[in-house]
Amino acid sequence: MRVRFIALAATLAIATPLVAQQAMQTPGAKDPARVVAGSYSADPGHTLIAWEVDHLGFTPYFGLFGDITGTLVIDPKNPAAAKVDITIPVSKVTTASAGLTAHLLRAPKEAGGKPDFFGPAPADARFVSTKVVVAGDKAKVTGDLTLNGIKRPVTLDVAFYGAGKTPQQMGGKDNIGFEATTTIRRSDFGVTMGIPMVSDDVKLKIAAGFTKD
Template sequence: MRLPHILLAATALVATPIIAQQAMPMPGTKNAALITGGTYTADPNHTLVSWEVNHLGFTPYFGLFGDITGTLTLDPKKPAAAKVNITIPISKVTTANAGLTAHLLRAGKDGGKPDFFGPSPADATFVSTSVKPTGADKALVTGNLTLNGVTRPVTLNVTFYGAGKMPAAMGGKENVGFEATTTLTRSEFGVQMAIPMVSDAVKLKIAAAFQK
């Protein structure tokens, strides 16, 4: 066999599994009929809460919470009866700037109150109290948000994102995911540093991944 043929054969052997992998369809689709219902557990690796503030009127600034845990109880035939209970570790907050991240979690000066959350902040929690479907794939989810020692009602605008089963090689679990948005007034939760230079309003965007 001549050298060009050997190279072509070798290339084909290497490329075949890559092509096969690329051809595999996404296991999740925006099809609510794939939701079987029951109690789902939040996937801490793919459930994220991003926050955004207006920084000095020049630009938005973003941060992120991860490692989120909790449960979702869902009956696809009775969406209004859904229940969600989520825990958000504030101590895991991250930003693009190490100094700012440290500032969010540092102790107050001379034993005073911290500027933001302090070095050992309690986890935040969201516990739903009502679900109001507003369309085929949308709902308003109201619940009690406890943050920085303060509990207040918050309403999330929730959109169904996708459902389906993971491949057996990836655990084979049923997954269901949502996106949600809301806006908080941070001073209502006792986080008042730098207002109004940094906005009192905080936009939240949530990627909520659940599996069973």
């Protein structure tokens, strides 16, 4: 009898945390039925743009833009009519190298000269959508990207990541998230320093989170 009791207690000790773990679920899921129509604001703490360039043909190099703001208007019954307007603070660019980050934002050496990259007081970049073509849970979102004072059309390959409502202790608001990728040429935006030793092509990988207003 004692052996059976010990075995039962051991089984319960193992099963209880497993049951509790199974009962817990993330508030968001990749379920289009969870998308609520309306206007959303970008979550600056969870909206990120990672950029990647080729360095000398030896290795890729990565950097990051954060603190992104903007808006999304979406209706799951008509996703092709969605509108997105995003602002990226170029001045907050970051890399793993303090020296490189400083170089990206360094003033030109000559008075009145052109900075190597963005300069010490770069204007915010901005992407404003102009067209959305939907295919299942993916879409091609075309828009105007303004960077370094130059506007060019850019198309993003966008994938729906998840939607749902946060717990009440986290605000209890509807959220939606996407992933997106594209490649731009920095020379199109007047950033030509180091080409081709540092690639003209810049790969962008975007995580975009939005909270309903």
